[in-house]
Amino acid sequence: MATATAKQQDHSGEAGGFFAWLMAPERRGPLLVTPAIVMLFVMNIFPLLWSFGLSFFNYRANKLTVPKFRGLYYYEKVLTDDKVWERFQTTAVIVGSSVILQLIIGFLLALMFARIFPLRRILLMLVLTPMMLSFVSVGVFFKLYYEPTFGLVSWVLNHVTSEPFVMLGTPTGAIAAIVIADAWMWSPFVMLLVLAGLVSVPKYLYEAAEVDRASWWRRFSTITFPYIKSLLLLAVLFRTIETFKLFDLVYIITEGGPGSATETIAVYVYRMAFQFFRTSQSAALAYIMLFVVIVLTNLYLYAVKRREQAI
Amino acid sequence: MGNGSRFILTLAGASLLASTAATSLLAADITISMAAPDWPPTRFMKEEFDKTYTSPDGHTTTLDMDFIPWPSFYERVAASLTSGEQKYQMIVTDSQWLGSFVEGGYYADLTQFMKDDPELTAIMQDLHPVLVSSYSTYPHKTRAQLEEAGTWPAPDTSYYGFPQFPDTYVTFYREDLFCHEGEAAAFQEAFGKTLPCTYEDWQDVDWDTWRDIGEHFKRAKGEPLGDGTAEDDFYGIAYQAGKGYDFSTMQANAFVWQYGGSIWDETQAPDGQAEGIVNSDVAVEAMEHYLSLLEYMPPVAQTGQMDIFVIQDLYMQGKVGAIIDWVGLGEPVLDPNTSTVSDKSAFGPAPGLRKEDGSIDRTANIGGQPFVLTTWNDDDVIKEALNVVKWWLNPETQKTFVANGGQSGLMSVMADPEYNDLRPWNRAHVEMLDWQRDVWHIPEFFELLTQQQEEFDKAITGQIGAKEALDAVAEFQQEVLEEAGHIE
Numbered sequence: 001m002a003t004a005t006a007k008q009q010d011h012s013g014e015a016g017g018f019f020a021w022l023m024a025p026e027r028r029g030p031l032l033v034t035p036a037i038v039m040l041f042v043m044n045i046f047p048l049l050w051s052f053g054l055s056f057f058n059y060r061a062n063k064l065t066v067p068k069f070r071g072l073y074y075y076e077k078v079l080t081d082d083k084v085w086e087r088f089q090t091t092a093v094i095v096g097s098s099v100i101l102q103l104i105i106g107f108l109l110a111l112m113f114a115r116i117f118p119l120r121r122i123l124l125m126l127v128l129t130p131m132m133l134s135f136v137s138v139g140v141f142f143k144l145y146y147e148p149t150f151g152l153v154s155w156v157l158n159h160v161t162s163e164p165f166v167m168l169g170t171p172t173g174a175i176a177a178i179v180i181a182d183a184w185m186w187s188p189f190v191m192l193l194v195l196a197g198l199v200s201v202p203k204y205l206y207e208a209a210e211v212d213r214a215s216w217w218r219r220f221s222t223i224t225f226p227y228i229k230s231l232l233l234l235a236v237l238f239r240t241i242e243t244f245k246l247f248d249l250v251y252i253i254t255e256g257g258p259g260s261a262t263e264t265i266a267v268y269v270y271r272m273a274f275q276f277f278r279t280s281q282s283a284a285l286a287y288i289m290l291f292v293v294i295v296l297t298n299l300y301l302y303a304v305k306r307r308e309q310a311i
Numbered sequence: 312m313g314n315g316s317r318f319i320l321t322l323a324g325a326s327l328l329a330s331t332a333a334t335s336l337l338a339a340d341i342t343i344s345m346a347a348p349d350w351p352p353t354r355f356m357k358e359e360f361d362k363t364y365t366s367p368d369g370h371t372t373t374l375d376m377d378f379i380p381w382p383s384f385y386e387r388v389a390a391s392l393t394s395g396e397q398k399y400q401m402i403v404t405d406s407q408w409l410g411s412f413v414e415g416g417y418y419a420d421l422t423q424f425m426k427d428d429p430e431l432t433a434i435m436q437d438l439h440p441v442l443v444s445s446y447s448t449y450p451h452k453t454r455a456q457l458e459e460a461g462t463w464p465a466p467d468t469s470y471y472g473f474p475q476f477p478d479t480y481v482t483f484y485r486e487d488l489f490c491h492e493g494e495a496a497a498f499q500e501a502f503g504k505t506l507p508c509t510y511e512d513w514q515d516v517d518w519d520t521w522r523d524i525g526e527h528f529k530r531a532k533g534e535p536l537g538d539g540t541a542e543d544d545f546y547g548i549a550y551q552a553g554k555g556y557d558f559s560t561m562q563a564n565a566f567v568w569q570y571g572g573s574i575w576d577e578t579q580a581p582d583g584q585a586e587g588i589v590n591s592d593v594a595v596e597a598m599e600h601y602l603s604l605l606e607y608m609p610p611v612a613q614t615g616q617m618d619i620f621v622i623q624d625l626y627m628q629g630k631v632g633a634i635i636d637w638v639g640l641g642e643p644v645l646d647p648n649t650s651t652v653s654d655k656s657a658f659g660p661a662p663g664l665r666k667e668d669g670s671i672d673r674t675a676n677i678g679g680q681p682f683v684l685t686t687w688n689d690d691d692v693i694k695e696a697l698n699v700v701k702w703w704l705n706p707e708t709q710k711t712f713v714a715n716g717g718q719s720g721l722m723s724v725m726a727d728p729e730y731n732d733l734r735p736w737n738r739a740h741v742e743m744l745d746w747q748r749d750v751w752h753i754p755e756f757f758e759l760l761t762q763q764q765e766e767f768d769k770a771i772t773g774q775i776g777a778k779e780a781l782d783a784v785a786e787f788q789q790e791v792l793e794e795a796g797h798i799e
Binding site for chain 1: 385386389390392393411412414415416543544554555609610611613614615616625628630754755757758761765766768769771772773774775
């Protein structure tokens with residue numbers, strides 16, 4: 001009896017009660033990550049699985065009818081829908097143009113900020129500001145800039161042409177308007193990445209190149225570019241993934257117009273899900289989008305791995 | 312005092328005490344959460360409720376209004392309802408949403424409550440029939456169908472909503488320009504017509520005169536305008552031609568109806584077709600007319616972004632002479648803090664199409680919103696929510712509302728001789744109310760609306776013509792409506 005009591009005391013004494021038992025070193029790790037896992041499951045994994053399930057039923061959130069199993073019907077419907085392919089094309093045009101523009105501007109900015117000059121820090125801070133703003137603010141700014149009656153762009157051009165400038169009146173103009181807004185917002189991000197590459201180039205390499213009287217192009221192609229190319233690739237992939245999901249700027253600046261000329265696939269998914277209540281169909285389309293993003297993400301991870309190996 | 316009197320007094324006192332006790336026992340704290348668009352008519356309702364509402368059942372009632380910005384109003388309400396959170400007891404809703412949310416099981420059928428409560432019955436019978444038809448019935452019944460029935464409630468009809476704010480669009484115009492002698496003389500010389508100045512003049516304005524006004528007042532910066540010169544490019548007219556929500560459909564529908572055309576008629580389901588009706592020759596002609604006037608409007612019209620807020624804004628900035636816009640957007644126009652033309656504005660009926668007999672058809676698409684009750688309310692909340700409805704549609708509350716920029720749907724209130732003088736647009740609103748019809752109420756309305764807005768937007772921005780736009784709309788509607796079983 002005395003031994004049993006001692007053992008019992010040992011157990012509780014050693015652990016100091018349930019809390020101490022719970023906080024034992026072997027349980028501490030799992031315990032600390034549990035809240036994060038629970039949150040991840042509740043907020044991400046469960047909705048993902050649930051919507052994946054919905055994509056196989058004919059469910060509409062605004063109807064009381066019992067959903068029926070439809071198999072791959074909505075995937076087939078989405079993939080054979082001309083509108084979906086139109087939206088994918090629009091998205092591709094916007095992504096391609098915007099990412100290229102961001103690369104060019106970001107790269108040039110990085111080259112500029114790689115040198116030391118007066119007020120560099122302040123200017124750098126100002127250049128970085130756009131990417132810190134919310135999409136909604138940027139969208140509203142640009143919508144007002146493009147307004148033909150009193151907008152800044154039209155006002156400036158009116159001095160030259162004596163005509164109001166209607167940028168959002170044509171599909172090309174509207175796409176350009178979105179690309180410019182997106183590039184304005186995210187070129188600083190590309191700049192940051194490239195700048196990180198530029199400042200990591202050892203100075204002695206440039207000094208050696210100078211001794212060898214290497215041309216500017218030679219220095220760039222043999223010293224600078226190899227250091228920044230993996231970062232550039234990262235920037236391209238990261239911006240491609242993000243721009244592929246572009247919603248806010250499009251919705252605010254053009255609402256997808258004129259007509260459907262600027263309606264990206266993300267805006268179309270939103271309309272399908274929350275305006276048309278084609279819940280299952282929108283879930284299927286969202287999963288196709290997710291697939292594309294996963295492919296891009298894997299490319300991104302591959303690029304990161306390559307860079308790590310290179311370093 | 313005799314024994315008998317004493318007994319009666321005692322009995323009366325006891326009854327009073329008992330009823331007071333019973334009331335206080337039954338009285339409860341009730342919070343009614345209401346989803347509402349964030350704009351003056353709903354803001355006023357909240358203020359007035361907090362100031363004047365007393366529950367007839369002795370409850371301590373709180374009206375907790377969730378003010379949601381207009382651009383995201385539908386999405387926020389839809390997300391709340393479909394998520395199952397059951398947050399709202401009442402909802403200010405566009406009439407077009409009725410089908411979607413009745414079929415979803417979210418909006419409560421109030422027919423029996425209306426029938427059982429004499430006060431509610433009286434309200435329904437006093438409401439303008441256009442509002443009963445548009446704001447309350449689902450499946451939708453036209454005004455003609457309800458009037459044909461001759462009784463209230465009409466047989467086989469379910470009623471869901473009461474008017475929170477009945478809206479129509481009217482003409483807002485610059486009195487300083489339209490009543491300017493020099494401008495009037497120039498207009499007379501150019502077009503052989505009187506430049507409309509008074510309300511009566513505006514009653515004679517058709518779309519041709521509206522176009523002439525647009526042409527007349529189009530001025531470049533620095534050109535003479537009224538008593539001065541145009542500080543910026545100036546335009547004569549503007550009406551809604553925006554891609555968002557229903558910001559071209561509402562005006563385009565008016566043209567179609569005035570020409571004798573039709574949108575897809577849900578009351579004719581399942582026999583009523585979309586193809587051949589929506590894109591009929593007369594509808595195409597009407598659409599062409601609607602599009603042809605855009606060239607006289609501010610250049611934002613060419614972007615497809617000239618929505619109801621943009622035209623209101625341009626008007627308040629003094630860049631447009633006359634606009635057709637909702638009464639609900641009138642109050643900021645008269646506010647010197649928000650409008651540069653607050654002291655120069657007057658209001659008239661919206662223009663229309665002149666018929667062969669010389670009369671003008673002003674048929675238009677109704678605006679405004681009803682409020683509805685949700686299906687998950689318990690008996691106490693339903694009863695109290697209906698008390699709130701009765702308070703809101705009480706003639707005194709309605710008159711205060713109207714005096715503060717609102718509108719009433721009660722015919723008895725509108726018939727009050729003081730009504731037209733309460734706000735400067737009231738006369739126009741009362742005149743326009745009789746011309747109103749409504750767009751679809753079926754659950755698929757948003758899909759139909761969005762596609763139609765897209766096609767109209769292409770036509771507005773000059774990518775396609777009226778016929779191409781309406782052909783695409785008709786084809787799409789036929790497909791969606793067949794799939795949904797509305798067309799056989």
